[in-house]
Amino acid sequence: MFLPLLFVVALQSSIAPELPAGVGSEFQAACLEVEGRLEAKDFAKAQRLASHLPSLDVPYQWSDANVRPADRTHYIEIRDRLFKIWGHMVPGLTFKESTKPAMKFGFEKVLAKVPDSDLPAGAALFFSPPGEGPMVESVIGLTRGNPAVEVTDAEVYNETSYAIGRYLGLAPSPIPGSALGRTDLPGMGFASVSPIEASRAQELMAITQKLRDAAEHKKTMTPTKPSVFLDPVKLDGATVLQGKKIDFSLQLTNRGNSTLNYWLQPDCGCFSLKRSGKVEAGGSALVQIRMDTTQYHGPVEKKIALFTNDPANPSILLPVTVNIRPRYQFIRPGGSVVVVPDGGANVDVYLAISEGAGLDATSADFHGIAGTVKYVPWKGVLADPENGEGAKPRTGYKFTIHLDDSLPPGRASGTLSVETTNPDFPSIRFNLSAQKGIVALPDQLYMGELGGRPVPATILLSRPHSVYKILGVACDLASFSAKFSALPQPGEYKVEITYDGKATIGEFHGLLTITTDDPKQPKILVPISGVVR
Amino acid sequence: MKIAPLVFACAGLACAAWTGAPRDDSNWTFLISGDSDGNLSPCGCTSPMTGGLRRRATAVRKLSVGDRTIVLDNGDNVAGTARQDELKAESVAEILGRDCNAIAFKASEAKLGIGEMQTLQRLSKGNYVSSNLREGATNPLMRTIEAGDFLIGSVAASESPFNRLAGVEPESSARAIEQLVSDAENVGRSAVLLYSGNRDQAESVARSHPTIKIIVYRSPNDPPKAVETVGTTTLVTPGEHGKYLLRLTMGQTEVKSYTPISLGPEFEDQADASRLYRTYLDRVDREDLLSKLPKSSSPKFVGSTKCGSCHAPDFKVWKLSAHSHALKTLENDGHGRDPDCVSCHVTGLEKKGGFFSHAKTPLLAMVGCESCHGAGATHSAAPRKVKMPKVGESHCIKCHTPSNSPNFEFLTYWNKIRHGKRG
Numbered sequence: 001m002f003l004p005l006l007f008v009v010a011l012q013s014s015i016a017p018e019l020p021a022g023v024g025s026e027f028q029a030a031c032l033e034v035e036g037r038l039e040a041k042d043f044a045k046a047q048r049l050a051s052h053l054p055s056l057d058v059p060y061q062w063s064d065a066n067v068r069p070a071d072r073t074h075y076i077e078i079r080d081r082l083f084k085i086w087g088h089m090v091p092g093l094t095f096k097e098s099t100k101p102a103m104k105f106g107f108e109k110v111l112a113k114v115p116d117s118d119l120p121a122g123a124a125l126f127f128s129p130p131g132e133g134p135m136v137e138s139v140i141g142l143t144r145g146n147p148a149v150e151v152t153d154a155e156v157y158n159e160t161s162y163a164i165g166r167y168l169g170l171a172p173s174p175i176p177g178s179a180l181g182r183t184d185l186p187g188m189g190f191a192s193v194s195p196i197e198a199s200r201a202q203e204l205m206a207i208t209q210k211l212r213d214a215a216e217h218k219k220t221m222t223p224t225k226p227s228v229f230l231d232p233v234k235l236d237g238a239t240v241l242q243g244k245k246i247d248f249s250l251q252l253t254n255r256g257n258s259t260l261n262y263w264l265q266p267d268c269g270c271f272s273l274k275r276s277g278k279v280e281a282g283g284s285a286l287v288q289i290r291m292d293t294t295q296y297h298g299p300v301e302k303k304i305a306l307f308t309n310d311p312a313n314p315s316i317l318l319p320v321t322v323n324i325r326p327r328y329q330f331i332r333p334g335g336s337v338v339v340v341p342d343g344g345a346n347v348d349v350y351l352a353i354s355e356g357a358g359l360d361a362t363s364a365d366f367h368g369i370a371g372t373v374k375y376v377p378w379k380g381v382l383a384d385p386e387n388g389e390g391a392k393p394r395t396g397y398k399f400t401i402h403l404d405d406s407l408p409p410g411r412a413s414g415t416l417s418v419e420t421t422n423p424d425f426p427s428i429r430f431n432l433s434a435q436k437g438i439v440a441l442p443d444q445l446y447m448g449e450l451g452g453r454p455v456p457a458t459i460l461l462s463r464p465h466s467v468y469k470i471l472g473v474a475c476d477l478a479s480f481s482a483k484f485s486a487l488p489q490p491g492e493y494k495v496e497i498t499y500d501g502k503a504t505i506g507e508f509h510g511l512l513t514i515t516t517d518d519p520k521q522p523k524i525l526v527p528i529s530g531v532v533r
Numbered sequence: 534m535k536i537a538p539l540v541f542a543c544a545g546l547a548c549a550a551w552t553g554a555p556r557d558d559s560n561w562t563f564l565i566s567g568d569s570d571g572n573l574s575p576c577g578c579t580s581p582m583t584g585g586l587r588r589r590a591t592a593v594r595k596l597s598v599g600d601r602t603i604v605l606d607n608g609d610n611v612a613g614t615a616r617q618d619e620l621k622a623e624s625v626a627e628i629l630g631r632d633c634n635a636i637a638f639k640a641s642e643a644k645l646g647i648g649e650m651q652t653l654q655r656l657s658k659g660n661y662v663s664s665n666l667r668e669g670a671t672n673p674l675m676r677t678i679e680a681g682d683f684l685i686g687s688v689a690a691s692e693s694p695f696n697r698l699a700g701v702e703p704e705s706s707a708r709a710i711e712q713l714v715s716d717a718e719n720v721g722r723s724a725v726l727l728y729s730g731n732r733d734q735a736e737s738v739a740r741s742h743p744t745i746k747i748i749v750y751r752s753p754n755d756p757p758k759a760v761e762t763v764g765t766t767t768l769v770t771p772g773e774h775g776k777y778l779l780r781l782t783m784g785q786t787e788v789k790s791y792t793p794i795s796l797g798p799e800f801e802d803q804a805d806a807s808r809l810y811r812t813y814l815d816r817v818d819r820e821d822l823l824s825k826l827p828k829s830s831s832p833k834f835v836g837s838t839k840c841g842s843c844h845a846p847d848f849k850v851w852k853l854s855a856h857s858h859a860l861k862t863l864e865n866d867g868h869g870r871d872p873d874c875v876s877c878h879v880t881g882l883e884k885k886g887g888f889f890s891h892a893k894t895p896l897l898a899m900v901g902c903e904s905c906h907g908a909g910a911t912h913s914a915a916p917r918k919v920k921m922p923k924v925g926e927s928h929c930i931k932c933h934t935p936s937n938s939p940n941f942e943f944l945t946y947w948n949k950i951r952h953g954k955r956g
Contacts, residue, residue: 117790118782147598177581177798185794187595189801267755269939295936301754336614367827385693413615415827423927431614441648448627448656458651460671487670
């Protein structure tokens with residue numbers, strides 16, 4: 001006889017439904033209040049409070065008296081479009097105009113400034129306790145920014161959508177571009193309701209329905225109060241070599257009475273981790289976080305945001321610090337530009353490899369310019385001024401690139417490509433510029449977008465340590481003229497090209513011809529391009 | 534009635550007065566970008582992708598406060614010295630030149646050489662600044678730029694890349710900073726330093742030169758959420774990869790407001806910047822930079838259709854996957870000939886027998902079987918004799934890097950293309 005009775009009692013008393021992570025604190029507090037009344041068996045009050053929880057039937061009021069008459073119809077269209085979108089994404093959600101609204105929308109010319117900012121709020125959101133007005137009231141600024149500019153359709157849309165999301169219990173989102181990722185800044189485009197936001201809203205509406213049912217059927221409930229404890233509270237990866245994958249472990253302990261739901265949001269794609277999970281009451285979970293350091297060097301500080309359904313800690317920021325040593329450096333004493341004399345040149349490029357890098361060269365090739373490359377293991381003392389490093393002992397390889405006499409005059413780019421044994425850096429590259437003879441700098445002249453005004457441009461001509469003469473300059477484009485002058489440095493000239501502002505609209509491509517007294521380079525051709533608008 | 538205090542919460546907004554305040558004309562608003570490292574488009578290292586010059590231009594237009602706005606860019610907007618980097622630098626100069634008061638000419642720009650220096654300065658409408666470079670016959674840059682109540686200078690952490698750039702030895706970075714401070718005092722303005730040092734170096738400069746009003750430093754991290762000050766100097770950074778625009782409002786003596794703005798998809802592409810970016814892609818295409826990429830020797834590629842003749846079930850899985858139309862996806866986005874992107878959307882781009890162009894190598898114009906398993910000609914000719922290697926996660930992450938594929942998780946993604954005996 002006793003067993004069925006016990007079963008009935010057990011059915012009537014249970015743990016309240018657990019909330020997901022990423023729930024608005026106001027919504028969470030309202031649910032806890034209902035659950036508290038259910039626990040205390042104060043069913044009348046629980047029922048009254050539960051009737052004020054958000055539901056799929058949303059009575060609303062739209063007060064647009066402050067909106068310019070010309071904009072009113074338009075804003076209503078925006079509102080109705082949003083009601084339709086939210087209704088589509090949260091099945092069953094309907095909005096009905098009412099004099100006893102759960103949601104109220106209003107407009108003011110300008111709102112008060114956001115704390116610690118010179119910007120006015122784009123919208124203000126007010127939450128009222130049950131029975132004391134609309135659960136959510138959104139007041140949208142008709143101007144925003146500093147100086148004030150009129151609110152745009154996209155901003156009215158975004159603020160209305162944000163208010164609906166908050167009414168449905170969602171927390172503000174750190175992710176820009178989503179419905180809950182609002183900002184007070186002007187100039188935003190339309191933000192769409194994300195599938196995650198929609199599915200979470202569905203989940204929350206199911207929970208509020210459960211609480212209403214419990215109150216109606218007088219079921220006692222123990223409030224869900226998960227409590228998160230984090231260890232460690234900061235992740236320190238110490239000093240590592242670039243490319244190393246650092247594995248961190250984060251222990252989440254739930255000291256509360258119900259399941260802890262969490263969701264992790266890193267601020268960098270360099271982390272791989274399972275983004276969400278659950279920890280049972282009294283239990284703990286280890287979250288494995290892997291950080292890929294391939295694309296960084298130097299001191300790096302990233303952050304992982306942890307969102308939970310712990311009412312006391314809805315979000316926690318977890319700093320991750322690591323100091324990353326470069327795995328290798330190419331060093332070319334004298335810079336990456338090589339002046340190649342007649343007869344060719346040998347160019348030394350050093351590959352300095354950090355200790356313990358696990359990186360050996362297996363082959364080397366030189367592309368882009370006719371040349372050969374040889375390499376040998378190398379050890380020596382070398383500075384790397386480009387990275388601000390003085391002379392110090394280094395180990396690695398010395399590559400000798402031979403640029404032969406067949407290199408044509410002018411400027412050319414080549415790439416030293418080194419295959420390595422390291423799986424994270426299987427192929428590493430170093431770019432080199434070679435200059436031979438008289439060189440035009442730049443060797444292609446891009447004029448950009450031109451209009452109806454004259455625009456001057458400059459090309460420098462250089463052949464270090466060897467004197468030559470320019471005999472003339474000419475451009476084959478009708479709207480361009482060119483003249484040259486010698487610079488103080490021997491072997492250097494300046495060619496000034498002037499666009500007269502009169503070309504027809506459209507793209508142009510032409511050639512500047514520079515005539516010299518050098519029999520090896522009697523003509524230097526410089527392509528000119530741009531567009532006239 | 535007992536009411537949970539959170540129920541009254543006001544979503545972080547001021548709940549008191551409903552009135553705006555008049556504009557304070559002693560304030561200056563700075564909009565600061567930079568350090569994009571060649572990321573002209575939104576960077577894939579976050580999801581959703583953030584940053585990019587087109588969104589930045591929109592944000593600058595919307596957030597400018599009339600003539601009390603100073604727009605700065607901290608430079609270092611290219612990451613190499615190849616031809617594509619030159620094209621990028623030219624587009625950056627043209628786009629930033631439309632709204633910036635001063636653009637830092639940093640080490641990465643200096644490495645492009647004196648010819649590009651001339652071009653960049655012209656395209657930027659004279660807005661590049663370098664305090665490292667001394668005046669010379671071939672130096673078109675400004676050493677400092679006056680804007681509002683401020684004197685803007687730009688100093689690299691090391692002067693080495695500026696060696697012989699303008700025919701004269703560069704000013705040491707320490708001396709260049711001293712000169713900026715002294716020049717600012719002489720003209721009765723506050724110094725603003727665009728700096729390529731890191732946070733610690735910036736702090737050290739602030740301690741040695743307390744009259745500098747703002748130091749913009751370089752950082753591989755996102756900008757701090759709250760503004761940092763050292764004495765009376767404000768330290769800020771636009772962070773990595775051009776993902777943020779900073780909005781900093783300075784009063785007479787103190788910071789009035791500071792907002793790091795993540796350039797997410799809610800910022801539309803600005804029309805002029807979009808047109809100039811389109812021109813950049815057209816130039817990359819016209820110069821056929823894709824065909825000029827270094828290629829290493831390899832066995833011959835045969836294309837996935839050939840693989841499918843024996844491995845029909847696997848071919849069917851592949852055909853339904855995003856890999857099978859990976860280049861098409863890129864072409865639809867306008868990046869179909871962009872060397873920055875194509876290697877992860879075709880088969881064997883960096884191999885001599887691999888993808889060359891959609892027209893010449895149509896069978897390789899996608900991420901095919903041989904993208905992961907390697908060139909298959911020898912296996913195809915003698916399948917029993919030559920076996921193809923088994924591949925795993927290490928092959929996926931060559932393209933599914935944190936930057937390109939921030940949500941990549943091997944098992945989830947493997948399930949989308951599960952095939953072979955393992956499948």
